[in-house]
Each structure stands twice: as structure tokens, then as C-alpha cells.
Amino acid sequence: MLRLRTSSLVARVVLTNGLLFALGTALLAFSPATVSSRPLVSEVVVLVVGLSTLILANALLVRRALQPLDRLVADVETVRSDAGAERVGEPVSGLGRTLAVAVNDLLARIESGNRERDLASLAGQEAESARIAQELHDGVGQSLTALLLELGRRDPPDDDLRERVRASLDEVRGVARQLRPHVLEDLGxxxxxxxxxxxxxxxxxxxxxxxxxxxxxxxxxxxxxxxxxxxxxxxxxxxxxxxxxxxxxxxxxxxxxxxxxxxxxxxxxxxxxxxxxxxxxxxxxxxxxxxxxxxxxxxxxxxxxxxxxxxx
CATH class of the missing domain: 3.30.565.10 (Histidine kinase-like ATPase, C-terminal domain)
Structure with missing residues (x-):
């Protein structure tokens, strides 16, 4: 599709130039103007005026054909500077509209891909937090619980050490709760x-x-x-x-x-x-x-x- 559009644009430029050259050739062939073997000043002036007219007409026609692309490029530059927050303007018809629609579709796909990537990153962070919370609960938490029970069987009991172990157990449980907020999942x-x-x-x-x-x-x-x-x-x-x-x-x-x-x-x-x-x-x-x-x-x-x- 892109190759066809490019060929169509090239064809437009070539056709425009060809028509102008054909027009110039026809004017030279059927007009009474002639050029001497030693061109006179008036003949040189006629040739310069004719050539200038052809160049100006060519520039105007090519500019009209490519102007939608210039506007599209300017819009794309604006979108890039705004971090993709806006879409490019879409002309009413023609090649410019076709390209603008394609660019907007591409921007939408990029934003959608970035969104999916960001959500996957967030889900990965939460999954890792949940894994660490589970390891704290199953590993460190259970070890501290077992140590607390063992200290309770000692005679005489070491109350100070038991309180320190209990405080450590509460801290581990608090960290696990922060890593995996069950209340958010359950109550909103x-x-x-x-x-x-x-x-x-x-x-x-x-x-x-x-x-x-x-x-x-x-x-x-x-x-x-x-x-x-x-x-x-x-x-x-x-x-x-x-x-x-x-x-x-x-x-x-x-x-x-x-x-x-x-x-x-x-x-x-x-x-x-x-x-x-x-x-x-x-x-x-x-x-x-x-x-x-x-x-x-x-x-x-x-x-x-x-x-x-x-x-x-």
C-alpha cells in the first residue's frame, strides 16, 4: 500500500513536469518566435521569460500537490514534542488525508502498546511484592513463631527475649501486609x-x-x-x-x-x-x-x- 502511494506521488510530480514541458514545446513549435544563429537580445529576453514562467508554474503546481505532506510533517513534529498527546489533523480528502489517517492509526497503536506494557510492568511489580510477602510469612514468620513457642516452654521463662521476638514477628507481619494489601482486594x-x-x-x-x-x-x-x-x-x-x-x-x-x-x-x-x-x-x-x-x-x-x- 505504501509503495503504491509513493508511486502515485512520484507519478503526479512527473506528470506535472511533463505537461509543462509539453506546453513549452508546443508554444515553441507553433508560435512565430524564432532564434537566430546569433540570438538577439530580444530573443534571449523571450527565452528567459518563457523559462521563468515554466519554472514558476512548475513550482506552484508541485507545491499544491505536496502541501498536504508539508502540513502533515509539521503536525507530526508537534505531536512528537507533545509526547503523543494529540493526533495530527486530517485533511478532507486526497493523499494527505490517507497519510494522516495512517499516522493517527500508528499513534493509537503505539499508545495502546505502551499502555499494555505499563500495565504488565505494574502487574509484575505486584506479583513480586506478593511473592516476597508470602516468603516472609512462610519463612521468617513461621520461624519466629516457632522460636516464640520454644521460648514459652523454658523454665524459667525469658520474658524480655519473648517480647523482642514477638515485636520482630509483628514487624514481619506488618511488612508482609504492606507488600500485599489484602484489605484493598477485599474491601476496596x-x-x-x-x-x-x-x-x-x-x-x-x-x-x-x-x-x-x-x-x-x-x-x-x-x-x-x-x-x-x-x-x-x-x-x-x-x-x-x-x-x-x-x-x-x-x-x-x-x-x-x-x-x-x-x-x-x-x-x-x-x-x-x-x-x-x-x-x-x-x-x-x-x-x-x-x-x-x-x-x-x-x-x-x-x-x-x-x-x-x-x-x-
């Missing part, structure tokens, strides 16, 4: 976020404010998982590093986008900070076409996730 995003704040701040002095709007749209699994993971990372950072008195989490819909905000009044993120946690949140957001912003404010940090709503 709203309950998962509530359980997350309870786990992190339920036994501390940090006050939690929740602002999850009612009537939020049902999300596809990938988007829901990304929102939860970003909230988990942001809240964990607050619990570990912020030394905040208050942390707030809100989830609302703005048009066809869902916006998650986690804000605290702690010590604030350092200037230019871009650690593993922040990079991980940005990468997860990008997997579902979202955007993440981390901003330092007076007395704290604000993390904002903006993702398009994709219904299941």
Missing part, C-alpha cells in the same frame, strides 16, 4: 486507605484527618492499586520522618481525574529531594498516565497525585 480503596492510616498512626500522637469524597467512580484495578501505593508511600514517609502533629489525606474527583492529596505539618522535605520513595511514586503514577507533585510548604510537605479515571 476507601476502606484500604482508612485501614492504612489506622495501622500507621493508630497508636501514635499524630492526628489524622480523612477527606474521602462520597460517590467516587469505580476505578480499574491498576489505577486503584497505584492510588493506594502512592498513599501508602506518602503516609509511611510522614510516619517515619516528618515528626508531624497532623496529617491529612483527601481523595476527590475533578472532572475526569481523581486527585489524591497527602499533607502534613512536619519538618518538610529537603530542597531538591528525589529519593527512592519519590521516584517510585512518580514511576507508579506514570504507569496509569498520572502525574505526581511533591511540594514543600510552610511547616510540612504536600504530595499530590492526579490520575485519569479509567473505569473497569
Amino acid at each position: 480503596l476507601r476502606s484500604a486507605l482508612a485501614a492504612l492510616t489506622t495501622d500507621l498512626f493508630g497508636h501514635g500522637s499524630t492526628h489524622v484527618k480523612r477527606g474521602i469524597a462520597p460517590g467516587l467512580p469505580e476505578l480499574d484495578e491498576a489505577t486503584e492499586l497505584v492510588v493506594f501505593r502512592v498513599a501508602q508511600e506518602a503516609l509511611t514517609n510522614v510516619a517515619r520522618h516528618a515528626r508531624a502533629d497532623t496529617v491529612s489525606i483527601s481523595l476527590s474527583q475533578r472532572g475526569d481525574h481523581l486527585v489524591l492529596t497527602v499533607a502534613d505539618d512536619g519538618v518538610g522535605i529537603g530542597p531538591g529531594a528525589n529519593g527512592t520513595g519519590i521516584r517510585g511514586m512518580r514511576e507508579r503514577a506514570a504507569l496509569v498516565g498520572g502525574r505526581l507533585e511533591v511540594a514543600r510548604r510552610d511547616g510540612g510537605t504536600t504530595v499530590t497525585l492526579d490520575v485519569p479515571v479509567r473505569r473497569p
Whole structure:
């Protein structure tokens, strides 16, 4: 198909030039104009004017034939600079429309392929997290449980050591829960976020404010998982590093986008900070076409996730 279109374009240019040359030949053959063996100035002027007319007519006709391609190239350059967010304009008819439709179809296939690749990457990350969580539960968790039972049979009992082993077991179980959020699978995003704040701040002095709007749209699994993971990372950072008195989490819909905000009044993120946690949140957001912003404010940090709503 592409070869035929290229040949057709070449044929148009050749035909245009051929018609002009034929017209020029006919004018020379049937006009009273002659050229002396020693051309006069007037004859040279006539030849120059005729040649210039042919060149100008050729340029205008070829330009008209190829102008749709020039516009298409300009549109493609714009699309490339906009990271594929837009499609090229489609002329009403002609070769330009055929090429524009083909380019738009190619762009749609590229975006679809990127989407499938990103979802596969997200699924792979979650599968690896689930595997590690299962190994922690079956390996380290069971070993600590067996050690705790063995310590309980000692006489006299070593209460201090038992408490340390129990604390380690609780920590392993907590890490396993973070790696594989069963509450998200079982109860949904709203309950998962509530359980997350309870786990992190339920036994501390940090006050939690929740602002999850009612009537939020049902999300596809990938988007829901990304929102939860970003909230988990942001809240964990607050619990570990912020030394905040208050942390707030809100989830609302703005048009066809869902916006998650986690804000605290702690010590604030350092200037230019871009650690593993922040990079991980940005990468997860990008997997579902979202955007993440981390901003330092007076007395704290604000993390904002903006993702398009994709219904299941």
C-alpha cells in the first residue's frame, strides 16, 4: 500500500513536469518566435521569460500537490514534542488525508502498546511484592513463631527475649501486609486507605484527618492499586520522618481525574529531594498516565497525585 502511494506521488510530480514541458514545446513549435544563429537580445529576453514562467508554474503546481505532506510533517513534529498527546489533523480528502489517517492509526497503536506494557510492568511489580510477602510469612514468620513457642516452654521463662521476638514477628507481619494489601482486594480503596492510616498512626500522637469524597467512580484495578501505593508511600514517609502533629489525606474527583492529596505539618522535605520513595511514586503514577507533585510548604510537605479515571 505504501509503495503504491509513493508511486502515485512520484507519478503526479512527473506528470506535472511533463505537461509543462509539453506546453513549452508546443508554444515553441507553433508560435512565430524564432532564434537566430546569433540570438538577439530580444530573443534571449523571450527565452528567459518563457523559462521563468515554466519554472514558476512548475513550482506552484508541485507545491499544491505536496502541501498536504508539508502540513502533515509539521503536525507530526508537534505531536512528537507533545509526547503523543494529540493526533495530527486530517485533511478532507486526497493523499494527505490517507497519510494522516495512517499516522493517527500508528499513534493509537503505539499508545495502546505502551499502555499494555505499563500495565504488565505494574502487574509484575505486584506479583513480586506478593511473592516476597508470602516468603516472609512462610519463612521468617513461621520461624519466629516457632522460636516464640520454644521460648514459652523454658523454665524459667525469658520474658524480655519473648517480647523482642514477638515485636520482630509483628514487624514481619506488618511488612508482609504492606507488600500485599489484602484489605484493598477485599474491601476496596476507601476502606484500604482508612485501614492504612489506622495501622500507621493508630497508636501514635499524630492526628489524622480523612477527606474521602462520597460517590467516587469505580476505578480499574491498576489505577486503584497505584492510588493506594502512592498513599501508602506518602503516609509511611510522614510516619517515619516528618515528626508531624497532623496529617491529612483527601481523595476527590475533578472532572475526569481523581486527585489524591497527602499533607502534613512536619519538618518538610529537603530542597531538591528525589529519593527512592519519590521516584517510585512518580514511576507508579506514570504507569496509569498520572502525574505526581511533591511540594514543600510552610511547616510540612504536600504530595499530590492526579490520575485519569479509567473505569473497569
